[in-house]
Amino acid sequence: MTKFADIKGFVFDLDGVITDTSVFHSQAWHQVADKVGVTWDDELADALKGISRMDSLNLILKKDHKENDFSEAEKEALATEKNDNYLKLVNQMTPANILPGIQDFLATVKAKGYLLSLASASKNSPLVLKKLGLSDYFPKAVDPATLTHGKPDPEIFRRGAEILDLQPGECIGVEDAAAGVQSINAAGETSIGIGDPQILSAAAINFTDTTQLTLANIQQRLA
Structure with missing residues (x-):
């Protein structure tokens, strides 16, 4: 199992994790x-x-x-x-549409020197991030137009690590869908599934909602 000390970056899905579009x-x-x-x-x-x-x-x-x-x-x-x-x-979205706890988590992760990338299949993700006021957290994002396979194929999460110049083993992927968790696992990254633990049973770490997503909780689960 990956040690918390080995983690250098987080690769985020967008829908259901950062906001609920x-x-x-x-x-x-x-x-x-x-x-x-x-x-x-x-x-x-x-x-x-x-x-x-x-x-x-x-x-x-x-x-x-x-x-x-x-x-x-x-x-x-x-x-x-x-x-x-x-x-x-x-176009009607505002920062009020950010899921609970996510902005704090992103701010903490960035302040502590972790790298962040976005692995969303949505071509509209840059617009969504802009509306939420979160674009600065994600200077690196996988361009879905460059992908040949969709989730659960590992390609998108593998690319999410590559654009950060990190090895998959140095990354945690964050997802809310079973296909996304499969994608993270197949990419060789540590998976966090946010949502129903039965649906996301393949995740290395499960949180029922975004408020539980903290570095302390992740460290505890990987201990």
């Missing part, structure tokens, strides 16, 4: 589902968490066997429409 994603996808005549439910909303835009759209269409009803161009248009809906919601 999943509610905006859900609203925007719900609008698309209504448009294409797919029944929306909580199970579908949960299935879309943490996966890319086109994968999300394909899941929605598959639910009611509509995956072959649309051309690639029509799918692209639907994905773009979803993103436009989402951006309207994101």
Whole structure:
């Protein structure tokens, strides 16, 4: 097991960890589902968490066997429409949308000399960070356009360590989704899962919510 003393950096997911934009994603996808005549439910909303835009759209269409009803161009248009809906919601965000305890944690980590990078599949993450007033904490972010594989593949978290010039073993990855935790583990980093411990049972460390995310708690769990 990794020793706390070996840790030099933190690689953060965005949605569900720093802020909760999943509610905006859900609203925007719900609008698309209504448009294409797919029944929306909580199970579908949960299935879309943490996966890319086109994968999300394909899941929605598959639910009611509509995956072959649309051309690639029509799918692209639907994905773009979803993103436009989402951006309207994101543009209303403020620092009040930062999840509890996260700003304190980022400030502490930065003050103590740890490096930070962002590993979000969302192309909108720079805008979200700007709205939250957190851009300065994340000068390094993985560009999702450069990735060939989505979570649970380790690529995004491996890249999150690389851009900090750190080895995976020197990094802690922070996630709220099972696919994200799998990605961190496969990258060879120490995983923190925030949320339901049963869903995130593969995480090396589990906190039920962001208020528990402190250096002292992490040190204690890795002792």
